[in-house]
Amino acid sequence: MENGxxxxxxxxxxxxxxxxxxxxxxxxxxxxxxxxxxRRRRKKAKxxxxxxRLNDEQAKxxxxxxxxxxxxxxxxxLRLATELGLDPKQIAVWFQNRRARDKSKQVEEAYLKxxxxxxxxxxxxxxxxxxxxxxxxRLLEAQEKIRKLSLSMKEAVDGSRPGSSxxxxxxxxxxxxxxxxxxxxxxxxxSDFSNYMMEWAYF
DNA sequence: GACCCCTAATCC
DNA sequence: GGATTAGGGGTC
Numbered sequence: 001m002e003n004g005x006x007x008x009x010x011x012x013x014x015x016x017x018x019x020x021x022x023x024x025x026x027x028x029x030x031x032x033x034x035x036x037x038x039r040r041r042r043k044k045a046k047x048x049x050x051x052x053r054l055n056d057e058q059a060k061x062x063x064x065x066x067x068x069x070x071x072x073x074x075x076x077x078l079r080l081a082t083e084l085g086l087d088p089k090q091i092a093v094w095f096q097n098r099r100a101r102d103k104s105k106q107v108e109e110a111y112l113k114x115x116x117x118x119x120x121x122x123x124x125x126x127x128x129x130x131x132x133x134x135x136x137x138r139l140l141e142a143q144e145k146i147r148k149l150s151l152s153m154k155e156a157v158d159g160s161r162p163g164s165s166x167x168x169x170x171x172x173x174x175x176x177x178x179x180x181x182x183x184x185x186x187x188x189x190x191s192d193f194s195n196y197m198m199e200w201a202y203f
Numbered sequence: 204g205a206c207c208c209c210t211a212a213t214c215c
Numbered sequence: 216g217g218a219t220t221a222g223g224g225g226t227c
Contacts, residue, residue: 053214053220072205093221096206101218103207 054094058084062091066098 054062065080072080072095081088 059219090220092205094219096208097220099206100208 052086052090054086054090058086062094062098066095070095070099070102 061084062080065076069076072092077088077091077095080086080091084091
């Protein structure tokens with residue numbers, strides 16, 4: 001189709017039009033209903049207006065000029081319009097649409113660049129969360145062990161009074177089901193134990 | 204008033 | 216159905 005050809009009338013049915021009206025209202029909730037109707041009427045009235053498709057040469061030159069500079073000053077617009085035999089408004093619209101296409105392309109490229117980075121980060125996050133869960137479980141287990149040990153030690157200390165020394169060299173946890181190597185740790189000076197428990201309480 | 208954004212209409 | 220042209224509202 002050459003520049004200047006008349007575009008045929010819309011083949012959209014009334015029902016289709018109403019459906020489109022609905023989607024427009026969803027996306028432009030701020031637009032009053034009356035205004036939407038008026039807008040549709042205006043659009044329909046302009047159904048006879050010419051919609052000019054640019055020919056290859058015009059498109060090629062516009063692309064070239066766009067490559068030189070994406071913005072369009074008044075002088076440049078008028079010159080281009082004369083050069084291509086187009087309405088200056090058309091030139092402005094073309095540049096506007098071209099900038100929009102350029103922007104969406106850039107957004108798409110940025111997305112494609114960021115996506116793998118994002119995906120790696122998600123996997124890493126998953127691993128770290130797993131790690132945190134495991135560490136929390138270990139911490140709970142350790143806290144439980146400490147609680148049991150402190151209880152047994154307290155009982156042992158209480159049982160050795162009165163007349164007991166400040167040192168207790170008995171294996172305090174023997175008989176409480178604690179592993180051998182852990183039991184060895186139980187030869188603790190009573191004062192050290194108290195200090196330790198105070199620190200633990202502080203935490 | 205130029206520009207951006209969303210959208211409809213139309214082309215291919 | 217994607218690409219293109221153009222209308223129209225909103226913003227600065």
